[in-house]
Amino acid sequence: MYEIRIHSRGGEGGVTAARLLALAAFRDGKYATACPFYGAERRGAPVVSYVRIDDHPIRVYSQIRNPDLVVVLDTSVMNVVDVFHGLKPGGTILLNATKVRNVPGHRSYAVDLTGIALSLNLVVAGSPILDTPVLGALAKMGIITVDSAKRAIAEMFSDERNVKAAEATYQELVV
Amino acid sequence: MTKIPKEEYILKSTSACAGCPSSLTLRYVLKAAGPDTVMVVPACCTSVIQGIFPNTAINVPVYNVAFAAAAACASGMSEAFRKAGRKTNVIVYAGDGGTVDIGIQALSGAFERGTDFLYICYDNEAYGNTGMQRSGSTPVGARTTTTPGGKTHAKKDLDAIVAAHNPPYMATACVAYPQDIFRKVEKALSIRGPSFIHVLAPCPPGWRFSSDMTVEIGKLAVRSGMWILYEREYGKVAINAISKASIRKPIPLEEYLAPQGRFKGISRQAVDTLKSQAERMAKRLQLEEAGTC
Amino acid sequence: MLTVATGNKAVAAAVRELRPAVIAAYPITPQTEIVEQIAEYVTSSELDSRYIPVESEHSAMAACIGASATGFRTFTATSSQGLLYMHEMVNWAAGARLPIVMANVNRSLAPGWNIWAEHTDAFQERDTGWLQVYVSTVQEAYDTTIMAFRIAEHQDVLLPVMVNLDGFLLSHSMQSLETISLGNFVPPIQLPHAIDTANPAGYGMLTGPDDYFKFRWDIERSMRQSVKVIDETEREFARRFGRKYGVAEAYRYQDADVVVIAMGTLGKEAEVAVDILRKEGMKAGSLRIRWLRPFPILDLAGRDLVVIDRDYSFGFGGVIAESMKAKFRVDPYSVIAGLGGQEVTYDDIAGFIRDRKPGEEHWFGVNGNV
16 A cells, blocks of 8 residues: 655645545556545645555555655645654655755655646636646656546646646656 | 724634634724623634634633524623623624524524623625535625525625614624724623624635735725625614715725636626615615615 | 545435435535535536525424425435534434435534544434434445435335434545446335325324324334345345445454444444454454444354444443443443544554453543543
């Protein structure tokens, strides 16, 4: 089982990113579950979403304690939340950032999701959309196939810029 | 110019969204009320804004109650305080859902019995705490998660319902005019019996505008005549100066609607309905103020 | 069609298949997605139901009662405080013999405000005459909601059915979902006592001591008949759509020396604990109870039992543990865990089983101190 923990703030698309990822993994023929953990609806509050991907049916509902991958969509959350808590030794990190942050013992990646979203004017109520671009990064990292990523995005969103954003991220991320 | 005390009762680290009109309103409500105050709060955004156990961001006692129960709970609390000879302010601080829908029975009862308390409804025109579903206070044409095509029924006239109970004091207010809120709360608390203040609370995530525009949207609401600032003291209506001017020369309603994502794609018909509703309301208030009805 | 969905969306998708004439509901976290999805279906004309956005939960059930009494299919959904607010009308619906289906997203009770999973809310309604079932996967939520309508509307039942799913853990969890083509699996509703202006009658009138108890017995008689109807419905569903359920889901149960019993998502995660213990050489098994009412007849003899209650009856005990003791004369190790969304993992469950003390009650996380 591969376990991914996604950190974001309410309203940034962290929950949607988890659902897109689960959908894409499902389209890849895997079993996948996605679940958010958050309080009452509130834009701006730290939100954690869990995604599990496996070749067998998933029967775990409790929170992911030792993720294989930590994704941080909003690095400002790192001031209030220990996003790397429990990350497996050798586990992977993906940050929405312009610069890679070196974390000893882990593979760390960074891609400017915000920049890509803004360049395509993928913005809602003043906030850049991060959930669709991040799927391109996850595809580049091999978590899902790029075809399933694009298919999942197209299933959920009619605006083509979402697929374009994922393609742009796929191109931009260096693994 | 009203002198606003410096003492803060809303402490740092509320759990409010950025640009929240409710916390801004509450800041001035509590400055006017002072420390001898108990808030009664039903399920609403403020239930969350206080923060999470074991901390609270509000520096007066806050009694949280079930959704339908606020005015009834306040009734009991007020009776107990007054019996004990205490003048403690009992203030219900509720959203529109907990006032005009599920809370209306308790509100009506408390007002009919002449309860000595202040009921403040901060109106973000939907169920904000649960993710912006429509409420009885949602206006025509507004998109909410349960009216994805725009609401087809008119906003409930909460003020008319409250006025029917003949409270000694009631008023409308708007988060964009905090000094006005302060003055009205002070006045309300100085009068014995039930008083009511209905505050328009433009909500950035719910109405879909960016979080730095809360005050601006509030001003547009008043200047377009969509929200009229007035007071009703012992039945006598006084329209506040800024609304008098706005009724005389309103800015186009479209200027108020355009920046709000919830009105995106609103039909011409719905806009006309909103306009005529606002005009009818203004006319009625003017006639009442003049004493001709 | 194969897709993914959250528990809430799966319930809404099932309701769309059943095409109720009237849906009356009021928003409450974590049920809101059900109501929002239904509103979208209605707005986009995928669902030709009349959706009433009522002003409170009490009114939601009252509106469903009014609609159902006319002989039409109805649905509502709620949670926690909302369920309790409609309590007298929940009772009314069963007493009025109306086949209303309601999804309840299990959530704890205030004060303090807590929006996470707990079963105490639905357990408050266990004496009302409603049938109650608890699901643990998105697929099961979908399938069971569909079956609920057929069971409720069966002439031998004519009682309302509550489908329960854990708040957030299942309501907001996305899993795979295979939707079905209903065909004639759920026949058109035929309410024998529907309001009929051609045959006027009084409904729910003043009823004296010589007659009232007969109506109460009639509810119980139908509740007992529902056992067979549930079984038949689930068999027919399995035959047509390939998925079999039951009053309880047994996992590695046959040769188990110790069995852990739980409901909802904990009942599913318990299977992972069972696998861990089996690897350690313990003959563990699990039993996930699905139907709470009518309460199932279970064969528990000769095994150690660990019962996890995600609920409590103050001054009495965990509802499932005490029900087991009363019905089957067993002596389980009663664990109270998961209240208010308290985190309970498969490792914790394995620990409960390893540390079991038959006949004792253990409050997870309390241990004599808070």
